[in-house]
Amino acid sequence: xxxxxxxxxxxxxxxxxxxxxxxxxxxxxxGDPAILIMGPEVPPEALEAFRKSWGLDxxxxxxxxxxxxxxxxxxxxxxxRDNRPALDMVMDRIxxxxxxxxxxxxxxxxxxxxxxVWAALHQGTGFDRAVMVMAVAGFAIPSFILALVLVLVFAxxxxxxxxxxxxxxxxxxxxxxxxxxxxxxxxxxxxxSAMLEVLGRPYIRTASAKGLPWAxxxxxxxxxxxxxxxxxxxxxxxxxxxxxAVVVExxxxxxxxxxxxxxxxxxxxxAVVQVILLLVAATMVTSNLIVDFLYGVLDPRLRQxxxxx
Amino acid sequence: MADISAQAPFRLTLPRLxxxxxxxxxxxxxxxxxxxxxxxxxxxxxxxxxxxxxFVPPFDRWxxxxxxxxxxxxxxxxxxxxxxxxxxxxxxxxxISAVLGTTLGFLAAHFRGWVEQLVLTLADFQAAMPFLIxxxxxxxxxxxxxxxxxxxxxxxxxxxxxxVARGLAISANTQGYATAVTQLGAAPQRIYLRxxxxxxxxxxxxxxxxxxxxxxxxxxxxxxxxxxxQPPMTSLGNMVGYGRDYITRAxxxxxxxxxxxxLTTLAVSMLGDWLRDKLDPTLG
Amino acid sequence: MTALLTLDAVARAYVGRQGLFGRVTxxxxxxxxxxxxxxxxxxxIVGESGSGKSTLGRMALGLETPDEGGVRAxxxxxxxxxxxxxxxxxxxxxxxxxxxxxxxxxRLPVLDQVAEPLTIHAIGDAKARQDVAMAALQAVGLSxxxxxxxxxxxxxxxxxxxxxxxxxxxxxxxxxxxxxxSALDVSIQAQVVNLLIDMQAARGLAMLFISHDxxxxxxxxxxxxxxxxxxxxxxGAAADVLRAPRHPYTRALVxxxxxxxxxxADRVILTGEPPNPAARPTGCAFHxxxxxxxxxxxxxxxxxxxxxxAHSAACHLLSTQTPPAAKAA
Numbered sequence: 001x002x003x004x005x006x007x008x009x010x011x012x013x014x015x016x017x018x019x020x021x022x023x024x025x026x027x028x029x030x031g032d033p034a035i036l037i038m039g040p041e042v043p044p045e046a047l048e049a050f051r052k053s054w055g056l057d058x059x060x061x062x063x064x065x066x067x068x069x070x071x072x073x074x075x076x077x078x079x080x081r082d083n084r085p086a087l088d089m090v091m092d093r094i095x096x097x098x099x100x101x102x103x104x105x106x107x108x109x110x111x112x113x114x115x116x117v118w119a120a121l122h123q124g125t126g127f128d129r130a131v132m133v134m135a136v137a138g139f140a141i142p143s144f145i146l147a148l149v150l151v152l153v154f155a156x157x158x159x160x161x162x163x164x165x166x167x168x169x170x171x172x173x174x175x176x177x178x179x180x181x182x183x184x185x186x187x188x189x190x191x192x193s194a195m196l197e198v199l200g201r202p203y204i205r206t207a208s209a210k211g212l213p214w215a216x217x218x219x220x221x222x223x224x225x226x227x228x229x230x231x232x233x234x235x236x237x238x239x240x241x242x243x244x245a246v247v248v249e250x251x252x253x254x255x256x257x258x259x260x261x262x263x264x265x266x267x268x269x270x271a272v273v274q275v276i277l278l279l280v281a282a283t284m285v286t287s288n289l290i291v292d293f294l295y296g297v298l299d300p301r302l303r304q305x306x307x308x309x
Numbered sequence: 310m311a312d313i314s315a316q317a318p319f320r321l322t323l324p325r326l327x328x329x330x331x332x333x334x335x336x337x338x339x340x341x342x343x344x345x346x347x348x349x350x351x352x353x354x355x356x357x358x359x360x361x362x363x364f365v366p367p368f369d370r371w372x373x374x375x376x377x378x379x380x381x382x383x384x385x386x387x388x389x390x391x392x393x394x395x396x397x398x399x400x401x402x403x404x405i406s407a408v409l410g411t412t413l414g415f416l417a418a419h420f421r422g423w424v425e426q427l428v429l430t431l432a433d434f435q436a437a438m439p440f441l442i443x444x445x446x447x448x449x450x451x452x453x454x455x456x457x458x459x460x461x462x463x464x465x466x467x468x469x470x471x472x473v474a475r476g477l478a479i480s481a482n483t484q485g486y487a488t489a490v491t492q493l494g495a496a497p498q499r500i501y502l503r504x505x506x507x508x509x510x511x512x513x514x515x516x517x518x519x520x521x522x523x524x525x526x527x528x529x530x531x532x533x534x535x536x537x538x539q540p541p542m543t544s545l546g547n548m549v550g551y552g553r554d555y556i557t558r559a560x561x562x563x564x565x566x567x568x569x570x571x572l573t574t575l576a577v578s579m580l581g582d583w584l585r586d587k588l589d590p591t592l593g
Numbered sequence: 594m595t596a597l598l599t600l601d602a603v604a605r606a607y608v609g610r611q612g613l614f615g616r617v618t619x620x621x622x623x624x625x626x627x628x629x630x631x632x633x634x635x636x637x638i639v640g641e642s643g644s645g646k647s648t649l650g651r652m653a654l655g656l657e658t659p660d661e662g663g664v665r666a667x668x669x670x671x672x673x674x675x676x677x678x679x680x681x682x683x684x685x686x687x688x689x690x691x692x693x694x695x696x697x698x699x700r701l702p703v704l705d706q707v708a709e710p711l712t713i714h715a716i717g718d719a720k721a722r723q724d725v726a727m728a729a730l731q732a733v734g735l736s737x738x739x740x741x742x743x744x745x746x747x748x749x750x751x752x753x754x755x756x757x758x759x760x761x762x763x764x765x766x767x768x769x770x771x772x773x774x775s776a777l778d779v780s781i782q783a784q785v786v787n788l789l790i791d792m793q794a795a796r797g798l799a800m801l802f803i804s805h806d807x808x809x810x811x812x813x814x815x816x817x818x819x820x821x822x823x824x825x826x827x828x829g830a831a832a833d834v835l836r837a838p839r840h841p842y843t844r845a846l847v848x849x850x851x852x853x854x855x856x857x858a859d860r861v862i863l864t865g866e867p868p869n870p871a872a873r874p875t876g877c878a879f880h881x882x883x884x885x886x887x888x889x890x891x892x893x894x895x896x897x898x899x900x901x902x903a904h905s906a907a908c909h910l911l912s913t914q915t916p917p918a919a920k921a922a
Contacts, residue, residue: 015434022446029450136578139574141571142529148549148556239437246441262534262536264449265536266536270449284439489696493710494680494714496680504701
């Protein structure tokens with residue numbers, strides 16, 4: 001068990017290190033940072049001085065180590081547009097993003113999991129088919145189209161809700177619905193198939209053949225086992241709380257991290273992009289670690305130390 | 310015994326497929342034909358502006374069946390070219406990703422050891438990081454062009470092919486025909502390309518039909534955000550993105566490409582699901 | 594006569610771990626086996642599962658590298674697995690597998706697969722390869738129509754004939770057969786064994802024939818080596834070893850296999866646990882199951898020594914010499 005978590009933790013750290021490396025490589029490959037920051041019309045002596053003061057004249061691996069060290073110290077650079085620490089700028093936007101994504105996550109779970117379980121328990125009924133159709137449609141309709149359709153109906157045609165911006169609760173309804181509906185469909189489909197797979201296993205048939213009431217078979221045997229794969233997906237959803245907001249925040253002009261990323265990419269504000277990249281990686285890795293921990297609790301085989309692939 | 314073939318009347322029999330698979334196939338063929346013959350099918354040049362003809366609604370004039378946009382350009386013509394560009398990116402990216410992933414999977418299976426660990430770690434990394442964020446970072450650093458966009462989208466989903474190819478190649482290597490062919494003295498490239506690849510092709514094709522619609526969605530998302538295909542070129546997501554500014558006055562500008570995106574992803578993913586159930590139920 | 598193949602005290606160990614925290618255990622699958630094979634002879638390797646006989650066969654072909662000892666083929670050391678030298682050597686040494694369906698590619702007609710070794714070793718042109726392969730398939734008893742079929746459209750016996758045709762198409766000098774008939778129906782086994790005997794007689798092949806089935810080995814082998822937990826415990830001419838076995842284990846094996854003209858009354862029944870390579874007993878590995886066990890057997894491992902001309906066994910009760918282990922101590 002301890003070894004299992006040690007391996008997981010190690011892999012998590014490797015992933016973060018790879019993201020940092022990715023950022024470094026991409027940053028260096030994209031051009032001379034001195035010219036990129038100072039501008040092309042700066043005299044060569046000034047460029048040289050800039051390179052010296054930032055350590056850009058040193059060998060590439062020294063630069064890499066310096067870069068790594070700076071990130072470990074929490075020094076993530078200044079935004080080129082606002083001349084503020086990029087980390088502070090991103091942190092300022094996080095509450096706004098969470099204000100959308102946390103309610104959306106609750107909505108996904110509240111609709112997706114019960115719908116999936118219910119559909120699996122009543123396989124082949126109209127409800128099951130409706131869930132499947134919704135799930136397929138939810139996959140095929142990207143969030144930006146769903147968002148625009150919702151805007152078209154509720155903001156433009158009916159005029160009930162604002163089409164964007166930040167304000168009261170009414171501003172949050174459409175973005176949260178957009179994220180919630182798509183995610184709920186995926187979650188329902190996944191929960192349904194996890195549940196169906198468990199229901200087909202011999203021990204379920206044995207349990208019900210023993211004369212156990214069906215409700216307690218489902219509660220005692222099927223649900224805990226179907227929970228294991230579902231927890232993975234929920235972990236992924238938690239990990240993508242920030243990433244999932246990119247499109248929706250852009251459509252609804254919501255001042256969160258996601259929209260900030262799009263703007264930063266558009267204006268090539270590299271420090272901000274890099275902070276968001278690391279932030280996303282960190283949330284993803286953390287939620288994966290939590291999922292692994294839950295796995296250990298939920299799956300007794302892991303407690304006995306079998307190695308997960 | 311009677312000669313059965315003599316009794317059977319000669320007629321063209323269509324394969325027995327569920328209706329939704331037929332619908333999906335017909336839509337896919339239609340889209341493919343449009344994409345291939347796009348320049349021949351457009352009623353107007355897709356960039357031709359006519360400012361006196363702005364915001365013509367659909368079905369209003371025969372010359373512009375789907376209406377015109379804010380610059381008086383024909384929406385149908387733009388839609389046809391967009392289908393071509395979006396499919397070009399999706400096909401190119403899916404091919405790159407399948408070749409890349411399968412190659413890395415084979416390398417992992419062949420060398421094992423640290424090569425395998427490296428490929429698996431990269432695959433875990435790719436699967437864990439939201440692709441949109443990574444794509445946005447690359448675009449931020451490198452700027453944008455069509456080849457870069459195709460190459461970037463070609464990184465989408467490679468880890469799935471890599472895992473499938475690695476797993477199947479290892480099982481072929483430890484037992485069965487691959488061992489036998491090794492023992493015949495064949496070089497590795499012969500074993501992988503002539504024996505293992507044809508044996509796992511159906512699984513890889515199923516994976517491709519499952520990845521393809523996701524590529525369309527990611528590309529249209531990027532283009533929607535204004536960070537994918539750049540004007541004057543156009544793509545489906547790009548049309549939706551620019552049409553969004555006129556959602557109140559001229560919703561048709563964004564609705565027709567939106568419908569094409571949804572129907573195409575729907576069709577390909579339904580076909581993929583059906584193929585998976587038929588050929589390879591083990592794929593996740 | 595010069596040896597085609599020589600194994601000199603080869604050993605192969607696998608490292609395993611029992612559970613996540615379990616201690617690392619070393620399983621010596623093959624433990625110091627020497628043997629030679631000359632042109633035209635068939636050496637039968639007999640043993641239960643876990644005796645290391647398949648590992649031995651794989652080492653003989655260079656598919657596995659011994660941890661200790663060495664393998665020489667055609668008067669040269671065995672090249673490393675996968676090297677060009679090793680690949681080129683495949684033309685001269687081939688293998689017949691236990692599961693013919695698994696050994697064939699489901700996606701190619703069998704004719705193409707039989708022709709493949711010719712392509713790999715660049716023998717002849719495309720047309721000639723097809724003709725040679727067709728002739729080879731007909732020589733093992735398949736029709737030209739069957740040659741165009743895919744493996745799943747053939748019967749188990751026909752598939753094994755295809756595998757044999759493929760193994761023999763480059764005209765090799767050495768053939769290793771690993772349980773070639775045990776996956777086949779009993780009624781088919783004799784046909785395939787007879788085919789192998791005919792092919793060997795016609796070509797002067799040397800054959801290493803690995804099997805747990807004494808009846809089959811008796812049919813085909815000129816010499817026999819009996820393996821128990823990674824070591825050869827008795828070896829000699831097939832007639833001697835199988836008619837008049839000396840080692841208690843061989844006697845048990847022989848008596849368990851029905852043979853014509855032998856009294857069933859003197860059957861020796863093996864008792865105790867089947868051998869587990871991960872927990873090798875001390876002394877003679879066979880002692881927990883041996884009906885004639887003595888104290889010496891529990892502490893001291895017997896070595897293979899001559900008990901008659903061209904007949905050796907590893908048993909304290911048969912050896913008349915002083916124990917070499919005492920000399921070494």
